[in-house]
Amino acid sequence: MAIAQCPSCNKPISSKHKTCPHCHFDVANMDEESLHREAVRRRVRKQQKIMNYSFLALILFLGGFLYLYWQQPVEGTWEMLATKGAIGVGLVWYLVNRVILVVLKKKK
Template identity: 35%
Template structure:
C-alpha cells in the first residue's frame, strides 16, 4: 500500500482506496476528469497566493500610512506598530511572491 495524492483535492490517500475520503473523488474515473480537477486545484492555489500577496501589500501600505498619519513621523505607540506592520507586510509579500514563482515553475 502506498500513499498518493488525490487528483481532486491534493490530499494524500491510499492507492487502494476507490474514492478519496476527503472529497469523494472517484479514482477510477475518466482521465480527462482527473486532468480538469488538477487544473482547478492549481487555479485555486494560484488565487489563494494572489490573495495572500494582496493582504501583505495592504499590511505594508497600512503600516506606512500609520507611520506618516498627520504628515509627520510617528511618535508613541504608532512608531512600533507602523514599523512592525511595514516590516511584516514586506516580508510576507516577498515570501508570497517567491511562492508564486515556485508555483508557476511547477506548472
C-alpha cells in the first residue's frame, strides 16, 4: 500500500482505494485521457479562483480610490488611513494575483 494523490482534488489517498474518500472521484477506472482531462479541469478551476480574487482586489482598490476622490477625507483621520490602506492592499493583492495567473498560464 502506497500513498498516492487523487487526480481530482490532489489530496493524499491510499493506492488501494477505488474512489477518493475526499471528493468521491472514481480512481479505479482512470485512463490517460481522463487523467489529462482532470488535470486541465483542476488547472482551469484554480485559474478561475485566482481571477475572482483579482476582481475582488480591483474592487477594493477602486473603492478606496473613489472614496478618496468623492469624500476627500481629512489627512490624519481614520478615514484617510482606511482609504490609503484599501488602495495599497488592493493594489498589492491585484498585482500578486496577476503574477500568479501569468505563472499558471506558462505552466501548460
